[in-house]
Amino acid sequence: MAFRSRREKLRIILSGSACVHPGSVYDAISIRIAEDLGFPLGMFGGSVASLAVLGDPDITLITLTELAEQMRRMSRAASLPVLVDADHGYGNALNVRRTVQELETAGAAGLTIEDTLLPAGFGEAKAQLISLEEGVGKMKAALDGRGDPSLVIMGRTGAASITSVEDAIRRAKAYEAVGVDALFFTGIKSRAELEAVAAATHLPIVLGGAPEDMNALDYLAGQRVRIALQGHAPIAAAMQAVYETQKALREGTPPKALKGLPSAELTNRVTREADVKARSADVLGLKK
Ligand SMILES: O=C([O-])CC(=O)C(=O)O
Numbered sequence: 001m002a003f004r005s006r007r008e009k010l011r012i013i014l015s016g017s018a019c020v021h022p023g024s025v026y027d028a029i030s031i032r033i034a035e036d037l038g039f040p041l042g043m044f045g046g047s048v049a050s051l052a053v054l055g056d057p058d059i060t061l062i063t064l065t066e067l068a069e070q071m072r073r074m075s076r077a078a079s080l081p082v083l084v085d086a087d088h089g090y091g092n093a094l095n096v097r098r099t100v101q102e103l104e105t106a107g108a109a110g111l112t113i114e115d116t117l118l119p120a121g122f123g124e125a126k127a128q129l130i131s132l133e134e135g136v137g138k139m140k141a142a143l144d145g146r147g148d149p150s151l152v153i154m155g156r157t158g159a160a161s162i163t164s165v166e167d168a169i170r171r172a173k174a175y176e177a178v179g180v181d182a183l184f185f186t187g188i189k190s191r192a193e194l195e196a197v198a199a200a201t202h203l204p205i206v207l208g209g210a211p212e213d214m215n216a217l218d219y220l221a222g223q224r225v226r227i228a229l230q231g232h233a234p235i236a237a238a239m240q241a242v243y244e245t246q247k248a249l250r251e252g253t254p255p256k257a258l259k260g261l262p263s264a265e266l267t268n269r270v271t272r273e274a275d276v277k278a279r280s281a282d283v284l285g286l287k288k
């Protein structure tokens with residue numbers, strides 16, 4: 001299976017004793033840059049998928065087809081393992097099963113299925129959770145949808161910030177019991193909360209954002225956190241760069257005077273120019 005080695009790399013991170021930061025990836029260019037910089041893993045958040053594909057905020061308006069297609073483009077462009085935020089699995093538990101099948105064939109190394117009610121319910125300003133029973137059904141369906149046993153399936157709960165840490169623990173234990181590979185928590189606000197969650201569970205932990213005083217990787221590693229997200233600054237930086245460049249051009253700056261453009265060397269590296277040239281020499285009869 002072409003993607004197995006990517007998945008095994010993610011499994012090595014999860015079964016190791018260190019905590020790593022993933023690179024935030026959302027398209028073919030961003031995944032190549034993350035790979036070149038030596039990130040051990042890419043994180044493809046639902047928020048950045050929505051931004052990159054639709055230019056939308058994170059309201060789960062994106063479809064599974066669009067998400068999987070974006071993942072497929074990244075899988076073609078680089079071989080960095082990618083953990084995909086598959087949100088609620090795009091429907092009920094049967095949809096979750098299909099989501100796993102699509103992301104598996106699109107080359108994801110792993111994916112998270114969460115128990116938040118998505119898209120937002122009618123008349124509900126605040127995030128809601130589905131029941132624990134429905135969450136368990138989704139995890140079972142996700143595991144059942146997996147064709148390649150090396151694909152990593154993570155159970156994700158946002159209960160810590162929606163209901164309580166106790167509820168997050170209850171849910172995490174139930175997801176653990178049906179056989180997910182790792183637990184992904186969002187909304188953990190303190191060391192005490194993380195320590196409670198870690199003490200009550202057994203699987204490797206992924207932390208979707210943490211307060212400043214919990215950033216030390218050795219502390220996180222000691223609580224079985226193997227992957228700690230750092231948000232999605234690269235796409236935000238890209239937005240600012242496009243804004244500045246278009247603004248300068250609109251205001252009459254000559255293209256040659258623009259600031260912040262990549263060197264030819266960086267552009268060539270990101271586009272894998274040398275590979276294209278070598279291939280063109282071989283198959284198009286062009287000079288290298
Ligand atoms: O999983 C992540 O990267 C955090 C998240 O939910 C998102 O960005 O949509």
Ligand SMILES: [Mg+2]
Nearest residue numbers: 045046047085
């Ligand atoms: Mg998300």
